[in-house]
Amino acid sequence: MGFSSVYLYQHSGCLGSTLAVMKKSSKFLPVIGWSMWFSEYVFLERSWAKDENTLKAGLKRLKDFPRPFWLALFVEGTRFTQAKLLAAQEYAASMGLPVPRNVLIPRTKGFAAAVSNMRSFVPAIYDVTVAIPKNQPPPTMLRILKGQSSVVHVHIKRHLMKELPETDDDVAKWCRDVFVAKDALLDKHLADGTFSDQEFQDTGRPIKSLLVVISWSCLLLFGAFKFFKWTSLLSSWKGVAFSAAGLAIVTLLMHIFILFSQSERSTPTKVAPSRPKSGVELSVTGRDKQH
Template sequence: MGFGAGAHRYILQLTHAYRSGCLGSTLAVMKKSSKFLPVIGWSMWFSEYLFLERNWAKDESTIKSGLLRLKDYPQPFWLALFVEGTRFTQAKLLAAQEYATASGLPVPRNVLIPRTKGFVSAVSHMRSFVPAVYDVTVAIPKTQPPPTMLRLFKGQPSAVHVHIKRHLMKELPETDDAAAQWCRDVFVAKDALLDKHKVDDTFGEGEFQDTGRPIKSLLVVISWACLLISGALKFLQWSSLLSSWKGISFTAIGLAIVTVLMHTLIKFSQSERSTPAKVAPAKPKNGGESSEPGRHKHH
């Protein structure tokens, strides 16, 4: 189980899972409207992601039943929890800072204040069969453009830095209140880590891995691409679809639908909600980190 913060997180989640060899068993907790997104949302639906309405009275039973169902999952899985409950924006950061000031909490500079109910519920119901929680922090290097759907469709690469810290589930607090405080403390540490990345453009010294691209997955993609292209050409040849105005009109409508779907995805990825905030970093603080940090670089 893991949780993290940052823009474009869905693309990064799938990329990291793909390069770690567990894309087929990666799940996430998402807002309900996400499943209606063209292609990507449908794949979430078919992959049995957990969809929430952001209303705890309605979502509590959904989370409980969904998490308990994972106990009998046929293979090791990753479950991504986006504990902030929403995507990062400048406006939401300002609101979080105002709330923290009024409530006497540490004022965030790079992250939102976590909503801990879902996290506490996940820890409570999955403690017996999930061995660890992975704290994932993502940052975009200063010289790199952020990964977007548009860049993805254009075949343009992006590089991101991913910091991963493993916490054994048995080491997490037993009570709900203590688990919630543990989550908040992790986000305070995450905030300081992002401060450091702003200054140094790196997460610091330590284990660093440049993750490559699995050959097996590449072969699968190439095989399916060849099969689909060959099938499409055979279908056009058999149906003589482009030999009549009716066929041409049908093809044009199909292309228009595909264009609209792709445009919807691009707009979704470029919305203001995914715009990273520009906040001055705080002064570095002394103090160490907990054990087993890992750093990855994706291209």
């Protein structure tokens, strides 16, 4: 899940009840992946033949979710890189689709399934577009751990669920049209440094989140102090060595997590083949067909 998305959920007051559709391997990430697993996120293998039933079952469970929730669905299906953009452009050109400049081609099967299964109990869809201003560093896990801030611009548009088309094919077309509009919106941001002529609204930093962080930090520090005092780990060289080894393991796990969070290390996208002369359509992006 993108860090900018987490920031949005935090400001909306829904971070504690936010769910997402994620790649299956994400649940094995140290700490954060495990928390996603226990929070009943929906994990997919990015193969529609395997994921269709898993996705539909996971979405139906949300009907009885005890609290208001947000479900994050990243319709592009993978993290953005220039190599993937090139593959998406070649695919679009070969299939007669609008050639994207700033986004990837959405995988609409999963989105259409989500709309179909949640139409009766989800009132709206929020179309979120995130852009990083020029000369600003992107938000990364490493910057967060270093306490370094990042600036992002966010454009949000609300679509009522009842206004969406009824059939899956029409929903898929609606989604593709939204991404064409999103592409043009990002063109404007690249040219003008803003999404629109309206003034930016600085959301600031919520006091509640600061209090939660301070409270948990104090609790963990107190617990660590009591633990070391009770075990006397720091009173002998053996205890010091054991503590250092534990710290090294935690550092290694965090390093793995940081590497995993880098978009450059995500699964490479295969270049889509040109449309064959026989007219048979081929759909190849990433490791499986678009969905």
